[in-house]
Amino acid sequence: MNIFEKLESNVRSYSRSFPVVFTRAKMSKMYAEDGREYLDFFNGAGALNYGHNNDYIKAKIIEYIAGDGISHALDMYTAAKAGFLEAFEEKILGPKGLNYKIMSCGPTGTNAVEAALKLARKNTGRMGIFALTGSFHGMTLGSLSVTSGKTVRRGAGVPMPYVTFVPHPNGFCGDSIAYMENIITDEYSGVDVPAAIIIETTQAExxxxVASNEFLQRLRDLCDRYGIMLIVDDIQVGCGRGGGFFSFERAGIVPDMVVLSKSISGYGLPMSLLLMEPEYDIFAPAEHNGTFRGNQLAFVGARAALEYREMAGLESRVAENDRLISDFIASRLLPMDGRLAHRGIGMIHGVDFEKLGDVSGKVARECFKNGLIIERAGRNDCVLKLMPALTIERDELYAGLEIIERAMKKVLAEL
Ligand SMILES: Cc1ncc(COP(=O)(O)O)c(C=O)c1O
Structure with a gap:
């Protein structure tokens, strides 16, 4: 029995899918202690959009540490924070005409979701929240309350009230917007107008x-008409993953609040942010507090990542890779079986094996045997989720796609 199995809790999960000991990583590759090299299509669940140990970002962080830069400062004013805020304003908010105030939350995404839900309730004086079926927003009680998976919800051990799940538009036989409007206006629905609707524009987990632009625009309109706050959870599909820096840009909407984490620090360091329209910035000082709000190294990395993003022209690379991945899936993977489906946007794509039964796990395991790290998502984990770093080289991208192709051929031939 290794030290992990001996001492680590049973709750560990990714180590079960990828049971090797990793020692090093560079951009799109991870290396195990036995010397094996793996291509990474999992990408820290979206926390490593700029690749592992990106040289540009690493140099800025090393320089900061070597100069004895502040490493911990709660939410005091620091040069590292100022550097990030200035870059975020100059490169993201300003050019996009967004006027958000920025709140540093506890280190992980779930804490920003908690802050958003609290703030929506405080602003509106209402308690209810609408979330969509299929949603994933985190594991602490508030964010778990708006997460739909029943297994993880059972882990709460207590009721999680004041949340109404509404059908995600994909696969729903009706009109989800009309459904929401119906239940908030029908005196006999038992459902009050909520404080907020929280949504991932593309549900990753x-x-x-992918929610359509039309759906997102109609959702914005519904929120406007009923005074409901629209919260976009951009923790996994923001920071360029979906194309633009924010995933909602494609729909031309402006959410009342946005939560960011994962790739915002650029280097896989813990950091999360809540962005809000200034009129909603009503927390009293320290009303949502935390020792690790504002990781200084993450601020340095985040600034460097915004610089790198521009220098490397990542937005156009994502658009190009979107086409390459979509073409490959359409021409080489889907023809293998008429029951397969593809969904995706930017550099998050899924191959859906739902109609083939219990197959996706076998494909993912076969990929790993052949040197590709790839995860699954969706109901019964039936979707193979392709999420390479936005910086991946063309030959690496093809190499990974071809590993998937070979794995699928092998597994489907054995069905
Ligand atoms: C969309 C979304 N929201 C929230 C979270 C929670 O973030 P964290 O795991 O950092 O708490 C995740 C994590 O996967 C996520 O994908």
Whole structure:
């Protein structure tokens, strides 16, 4: 028995899918202690959009540490924070005409979701929240309350009230917007107008479910008409993953609040942010507090990542890779079986094996045997989720796609 199995809790999960000991990583590759090299299509669940140990970002962080830069400062004013805020304003908010105030939350995404839900309730004086079926927003009680997976919800051990799940538009036989409007206006529905609706514009853990621009625009309109706050959870599909820096840009909407984490620090360091329209910035000082709000190294990395993003022209690379991945899936993977489906946007794509039964796990395991790290998502984990770093080289991208192709051929031939 290794030290992990001996001492680590049973709750560990990714180590079960990828049971090797990793020692090093560079951009799109991870290396195990036995010397094996793996291509990474999992990408820290979206926390490593700029690749592992990106040289540009690493140099800025090393320089900061070597100069004895502040490493911990709660939410005091620091040069590292100022550097990030200035870059975020100059490169993201300003050019996009967004006027958000920025709140540093506890280190992980779930804490920013908690802050958003609290702030929506405080602003509106209402308690209810609408979330979509298939959603994933985190594991602490508030964010778990708006997460739809029943297994993880059972882990709460207590009721999680004041949340109404509404059908995600994909695969729903009706009109989700009309449904929401119906239940908030029908005196006999038992459902009050909520404080907020929280949505991932593309559900990642939910199986790569892309909400259409039209749906997002109608949702914005519904929120406007009923005074409901629209919260976009951009923790996994923001920071360029979906194309633009924010995933909602494609729909031309402006959410009342946005939560960011994962790749915002650029280097896989813990950091999360809540962005809000200034009129909603009503927390009293320290009302949402935390020792690790504002990781200084993450601020340095985040600034460097915004610089790198521009220098490397990542937005156009994502658009190009989107086409390459989509073409490959359409021409080489889907023809293998008429029951396969593809969904995706930017550099998050899913191959859906739902109609073939219990197959995706076998494909993912076969990929790993052949040197590709890839995860699954969606109901029964039936969707193979392709999420390479935005910086991946063309030959690496093809190499990874071809590993998937070979794995699928092998597994489907054995069905
Ligand atoms: C969309 C979304 N929201 C929230 C979270 C929670 O973030 P964290 O795991 O950092 O708490 C995740 C994590 O996967 C996520 O994908």
């Amino acid at each position: 939910g199986g790569v479910q």
